[in-house]
Every structure is written in C-alpha cells, then in structure tokens.
Amino acid sequence: MSTDAVDCLRTSFREVGKRYGYENVDAEFVAFKDFKISWERSYRRASFHVSDYAMDAPKNVMKCLAESIFSKMIGMEGRPYTEEMKDWALSEEFLTTKQPLYILRSKNLSGLSRGYVKDLEDSLLRLKEMGLIRNTMNPKLSWTKEMLNSETGYCSPLMNVIGISCYFDMEDVPDYVIDFVVYRQCLILEEGRQCFGMEPKRDYICTETRYPRYSEAMRWLARAHLK
Numbered sequence: 001m002s003t004d005a006v007d008c009l010r011t012s013f014r015e016v017g018k019r020y021g022y023e024n025v026d027a028e029f030v031a032f033k034d035f036k037i038s039w040e041r042s043y044r045r046a047s048f049h050v051s052d053y054a055m056d057a058p059k060n061v062m063k064c065l066a067e068s069i070f071s072k073m074i075g076m077e078g079r080p081y082t083e084e085m086k087d088w089a090l091s092e093e094f095l096t097t098k099q100p101l102y103i104l105r106s107k108n109l110s111g112l113s114r115g116y117v118k119d120l121e122d123s124l125l126r127l128k129e130m131g132l133i134r135n136t137m138n139p140k141l142s143w144t145k146e147m148l149n150s151e152t153g154y155c156s157p158l159m160n161v162i163g164i165s166c167y168f169d170m171e172d173v174p175d176y177v178i179d180f181v182v183y184r185q186c187l188i189l190e191e192g193r194q195c196f197g198m199e200p201k202r203d204y205i206c207t208e209t210r211y212p213r214y215s216e217a218m219r220w221l222a223r224a225h226l227k
Contacts, residue, residue, distance in 0.1 A: 009054075150225065
C-alpha cells in the first residue's frame with residue numbers, strides 16, 4: 001500500500017475534521033467489497049475505515065469524500081459529491097482498475113456472462129435491438145455461483161456490474177423472462193450512476209413497465225416466488 005496514498009487520506013480527513021471540531025482524526029484503507037466508509041467517533045475524536053478503491057484518488061477528490069462523510073456523520077444532510085468526485089469515480093479509468101477487483105471480491109459472482117445454458121449478453125443484445133436500453137450501455141454481466149434467496153439479481157452502479165441469479169440459467173426459463181430481469185437491473189444501474197452520491201429516485205419501477213411482455217414476465221416471477 002502506497003505511503004503517499006495513506007498520507008493523502010489522513011491529511012485530507014484531518015483537514016476537514018478540524019473544520020467540524022474534531023481534533024483527533026485517523027483514517028486507514030480497508031479492502032471492502034463495496035465502495036464504502038465506516039467510522040467510529042467520540043467527543044472530539046473520529047476514526048475512519050475507507051474503501052481501498054479510493055487509494056489512488058487525487059487530493060481534491062479525497063477532501064470532497066471527507067467533506068461528505070463528516071457532514072453525514074454529524075447529522076447534517078450529506079453534501080453532494082463535487083463534479084471532480086463524480087468525474088473520477090464514474091470514469092473509464094476507474095472501471096478498468098476497480099471492476100476486476102470488485103468481481104474478485106464478490107464471492108458469489110462467476111464473472112462470466114455465459115452460463116451452462118443461457119448467455120446474458122444475448123439478453124443485452126435483444127434489449128438494445130428493442131430500443132429499451134442505449135446501444136452504448138455495456139455493463140459487466142455475470143451469473144451468480146449460487147441462487148439468490150428471493151431476488152432475481154442485483155447490480156453495482158459504481159462498478160458497472162450486473163449479477164443475475166443462476167436460477168435463470170435453465171432450459172425451461174423463457175428468454176423473455178431473463179431479458180426482463182436483465183432490463184430491470186440495467187435501469188437500476190443507469191439510475192444509480194446518474195444519481196451517484198445521492199438517494200436514488202427509484203424511477204425504474206415505472207420505467208420497467210415499458211418492457212413489451214412486462215405483465216407476462218411479472219406473472220412468471222410471481223409463480224416462481226421471485227421479485
């Protein structure tokens with residue numbers, strides 16, 4: 001781990017912490033699966049565990065991150081991320097270096113779009129041909145290694161990754177059902193990237209009804225006790 005990166009982390013959080021009345025501030029990088037920050041605090045002391053995905057963040061981005069976390073920690077409405085923060089976190093460079101590590105740390109992701117029977121890339125292509133998603137949208141698609149409890153899939157907007165339950169990797173699962181499941185996650189991912197640093201609006205709940213066989217797909221999922 002780079003000494004310069006740790007120095008940048010601690011200096012940034014200490015500088016911001018002083019403005020919030022914290023005299024003793026410490027911070028260290030931790031290998032979380034997701035991009036997140038945890039903290040402990042007492043009267044004038046605060047300690048932070050920061051995702052090591054931020055290890056190569058420039059100083060201005062690190063200070064923006066610290067500002068947002070401190071404001072949230074003291075009960076204020078979290079300050080929105082700056083454009084510099086968004087540009088860094090949503091960049092192709094970020095994905096190139098962080099996405100493979102995220103998949104490696106995601107123990108239930110195979111990292112492969114091709115399953116035993118179905119290929120998730122086929123679903124993505126059909127969605128593009130129907131005009132339901134942008135032609136330039138290319139998330140990393142992966143089957144899960146084990147079935148999810150009652151969920152059909154999940155996504156990481158920041159890492160641009162979609163995981164689909166391996167429950168659907170079977171001959172008797174209609175393509176239109178898998179396409180809908182992938183479509184829903186594409187909508188959630190897209191909204192998450194647009195709202196990065198803010199509370200998602202959950203507009204996808206209305207938008208997903210545009211799927212041509214929406215009602216049919218929802219009935220199929222209901223019969224399978226999935227949501």
